Amino acid sequence: MDDIIITGNDPPQISHLITVLSHAFDLKDLGALSYFFGVQIVPTQFGLTLCQSKYASDILHRFHMENAKPTKTPSCSSTRLTPYTSSSLPNPSKYKSPLTLSAFSNVDWAGDPSDRKSTTGLLVFLGSNPVLWSSKKQSTVSHSSTKAEYCALASITAELS
Known part of the structure; x- marks a missing residue:
């Protein structure tokens, strides 16, 4: 970002x-x-x-x-919706097109020289918009870069569920 x-x-x-x-920082003021x-x-x-x-x-x-x-209320305000009474949409993929969810994680294995803990970075996009980002030190010391990466994946999976 x-x-x-x-x-x-x-x-x-x-x-x-x-x-x-x-x-x-190298920055550009866009006004x-x-x-x-x-x-x-x-x-x-x-x-x-x-x-x-x-x-x-x-x-x-x-x-x-x-x-x-245009209309102020796109449906009848007295209509009560229940999960099992509506019919399926004829082409639901058309209405889901803004909803591509992409998630990325990275880690700097043992990046803190004082305690050798890794830092996890997370970034989640909905479409082209970032909706969640985080950088957090892992709670335990990972003895391998693989374990640090698994901890990062576990963190982003928990955020997505």
Whole structure:
């Protein structure tokens, strides 16, 4: 993950922080935030407004539904759903297309020289969006890189279940 949002109500402090960070890291200031992870950010006189209208428009375009009529409630509000009364969708894969789950883990075997414990790194994506990331020292000392990798896989499997 290499994107960061820096925000606050003190513009000089934000500029100072960006300057300090640019001395420690190679960074590119993209200016005012307008769109991030499917969310539009619109500045107003009261602060920031977050909306997903562009994301919704992109989904309508992907499924050729740009001319669909909007409605406040897409179904009858008195309808009661139960798990066994609905019929199957004619093409359910079409509705699952944003839901690719990808998980990655890595470990630095015995990376801490003081106690020889390994650090596990985890990253989980839903589609192209990161939804979970973690870096944590393992609780035990692994006597091999294989054991450290198995501990990392166990951690990410626990997160996914």
